[in-house]
Amino acid sequence: MKTILIIEDDIIFSRSISNWLVKKEMKTCCVTTLANARKAITEIEIDLVLADLRLPDGNSTSLLEWMNEKSYSIPFIIMTNYGQVDNAVAAMRLGAVNYLCKPIQPDKLLALISEVLGKEKEKPVFYRGESDKAQEMHRLIKLVASADISVLLRGASGTGKEHVAHEIHSRSHRKNKPYVTVDCGAVSDELAASEFFGHRKGAFTGADSDKVGLFRTADGGTLFLDEIGNLSYKTQMLLLRALQEKRCKPVGSTKEYSFDIRLVAATNENLEKAMEEGRFREDLFHRLNEFTLPIPLLRECREDILPMADFFLNLSCDKNKKTLRGFDRLAQAALQEYPWPGNIRELKNVINRAALLCRGQWVSATDLNLDISFRREEIVELTEEEKERTLLLQTLEKTCNNRSKAAMLLNISRTTLYEKLKKYHID
Incomplete structure (x- = not known):
């Protein structure tokens, strides 16, 4: 449940906004002065500040300056009258995310709060490549x-x-x-x-x-x-x-x-x-x-593909409260050989889907469902088993039929490799 700090010296208005937000399943903390606001921010975990521009002990822009000095990165929305719009813009230069003109319509307030808190959840998260x-x-x-x-x-x-x-x-x-x-x-x-x-x-x-x-x-x-x-x-x-x-x-x-x-x-x-x-x-x-x-392009940074895939897999597991150990060798080979026409966005989407589909501890090539071959020849309408068989054959060709090396490359045991070779009738 999100906590909204309301800073407003009009107690009736403050209470009405608070009651309305509580009905929308939010917690509120109401104060009437900047001094009490600073105390609340110091003592309570605040998710968003909703502040009147002018208060008995000063302008709420001074609170923004104090928050910047103390490195508080809490979303800040200004409430103001139409005649004070320029002052609200000045507050936005200090870091306020937006402003609302009084009288405030509850629906607009809720939409803005939802938008701001939604953006907070979606802070940029990215893998810094090493290629x-x-x-x-x-x-x-x-x-x-x-x-x-x-x-x-x-x-x-x-x-x-x-x-x-x-x-x-x-x-x-x-x-x-x-x-x-x-x-x-x-x-x-x-x-x-x-x-x-x-x-x-x-x-x-x-x-x-x-x-x-x-x-x-x-x-x-x-x-x-x-x-x-x-x-x-x-x-x-x-x-x-x-x-x-x-x-x-x-x-x-x-x-x-x-x-x-x-x-x-x-x-x-x-x-x-x-x-x-x-x-x-x-x-x-x-x-x-x-x-x-x-x-x-992502295909120009092939050294980054597997680390980036691991990065997105960890994010997906955290989001969905799921535990996966990583990608098996067939999946790793598929990730590295796929041309990625949709670049990083496509990689992220593929990993999110595979994490949801995966039933074991390791994400497999089947979970990824990528249409690939080592030589990047176009494979049309192949089943997952046919894709795996193609991948096995090409791995053996790469290792000159050295099965120990092939098993090592695929991160599987020699016993498992022999089972797969028997399954697909590969001599």
């Missing part, structure tokens, strides 16, 4: 993180571009500032200006409250534009103008706001070809491409 290409990538990450320039991540789908972007942010001087991710494929032309720059209440149908756009939300921190090639030409123009001027104007407002962000973009598309075809602006490309960081 030459992975080591070179991490060397470049460390190099570029300290330089406050735009970075373009280029790599195929599933190679871990989002993780690399977060790594750049966490190694930079902006690491204690906001990190905001944008799925460019989900940004429509109609709502692009509102998404990026925000809007004022009543600016258009459905704008029932003020909204701070992504640029101001990320102010002081990092804005990650995932799959930048999916933005329409019109939206690219809006983005370019804002990046050039470092200022933006919310929809329906006459006031411009300045922002200071580190921009990281990612794409799996050939942007040079997109520029030739008139689908991507060349001036935006050069604005984004101050430093290019190539992300290697």
Whole structure:
């Protein structure tokens, strides 16, 4: 059960919010001052802070500063009046994850709390590769993180571009500032200006409250534009103008706001070809491409496949409360020989599925269900037994029919090897 710290000097309002959250199976701790809030954070395990902006003994931004000094990384949501939105944005620069304008609608509050706590559960967890290409990538990450320039991540789908972007942010001087991710494929032309720059209440149908756009939300921190090639030409123009001027104007407002962000973009598309075809602006490309960081394919980092598979297997076992010892030799051979067109994402999905299917102590090639051969020739419509027989034959061929070496390579006993050879009528 999650514990929410409510910091609000309006006792009736605080109690009503508390009662509503308790009905939603959450625990609450209510205080009226910053001093009592600091005491609660020190003494109780708090999962989320819900704080009024102005309190009797000061502004809740001072509590955020204190939490940063003490290294408390508790999600922080600000409650404020419409006239104090700019102050709420200042609080977000200090690390607040979001804000809500009063009067607060319970459904919106619950949705925001669920979203924030859900993100906390999904903190980036990743295996740091040891292959030459992975080591070179991490060397470049460390190099570029300290330089406050735009970075373009280029790599195929599933190679871990989002993780690399977060790594750049966490190694930079902006690491204690906001990190905001944008799925460019989900940004429509109609709502692009509102998404990026925000809007004022009543600016258009459905704008029932003020909204701070992504640029101001990320102010002081990092804005990650995932799959930048999916933005329409019109939206690219809006983005370019804002990046050039470092200022933006919310929809329906006459006031411009300045922002200071580190921009990281990612794409799996050939942007040079997109520029030739008139689908991507060349001036935006050069604005984004101050430093290019190539992300290697998984099949280019074969030394990392087995350690990474073990890493994902441990995560899956922890999540599902299951105990597995690892992969048998046939499974290891299959993992190393499969071409992994879906890269790290595919590897993770395959391991999660295999961990659920596995009934013994070791994950087998059958559990993995990968369509492979040592020579990477395409095998069509083979049964699991046919795949295993093919793997045995090719292992024997690799070892020049030395059965002791074959058994050692497959991590099985010679007795088990002979049983399998007998089963598949292999002389």
